[in-house]
């Protein structure tokens with residue numbers, strides 16, 4: 001079942017009249033921008049300020065990919081029940097955007113082996129890659145049904161497998177999209193020190209990238225941030241939190257080591273050139289936070305509260321620019337690969353690697 005939220009009608013309908021190929025027809029054909037959101041919340045958490053600004057002029061469409069909710073699923077920080085759909089509806093009404101839910105199954109529910117938080121951040125499996133052409137095809141049909149100049153897709157910061165899959169699908173879509181493609185920094189992962197730079201190193205080359213520190217130092221910086229985060233502080237009782245902290249610290253080290261790119265200048269030059277674009281969302285910050293708080297189940301898990309969320313935005317913005325403002329940052333890739341996802345599957349690649357290494 002596919003669900004479409006049409007802000008102009010203020011109602012959610014299941015299974016709208018399908019278009020060619022069975023795709024739902026978006027609420028309006030002309031959108032200022034289309035945002036691909038791996039889960040119900042990612043577009044707003046990552047780009048809520050930009051969405052609030054764009055929507056002042058022309059409608060915005062959010063396409064939620066892994067949005068299939070199963071009644072009553074709740075484990076660790078993961079809430080995958082029907083309340084997630086209600087949260088999306090509340091955010092869409094509040095900001096006034098249209099949304100489509102493609103109802104692909106969340107990684108947590110997709111495979112038995114994924115039913116641990118740790119495995120959610122493992123590279124895509126062969127089964128994941130086998131699903132990729134279908135997901136890419138559905139997104140392509142969706143884009144073909146609308147008229148839009150700008151496409152916003154996840155960078156894949158944090159390496160959540162569903163975010164990485166959306167990023168991979170988007171690389172393929174970008175080669176066919178006639179407008180501009182922006183890669184957004186997945187939030188709240190982007191608030192973890194070094195997380196964005198690690199991901200940028202992996203997918204492209206940024207000439208103005210800050211100097212890379214030692215793995216030990218970068219791990220400690222990331223670890224210190226994560227151990228103070230709401231996700232871990234919410235673990236009870238305290239001895240379990242201590243044990244979880246040790247496990248998380250060790251896992252984070254493995255994750256950073258696995259994705260660390262230590263190429264020479266030549267290998268950097270072969271990767272796509274990344275160019276940043278800062279959006280000053282100071283005027284929309286309040287709207288963004290209000291919209292984020294519509295995702296109540298996620299917000300209370302990921303943040304200590306509104307002031308914590310504000311502080312994370314403020315602190316992160318200070319690392320991006322000297323101006324006293326709140327920013328969201330987007331990236332453009334100067335050359336996009338062609339059909340990387342499909343070719344990976346056809347070649348039977350079992351072990352996932354960055355596309356530029358294939």
Ligand SMILES: [Zn+2]
Nearest residue numbers: 038039042160
């Ligand atoms: Zn997500």
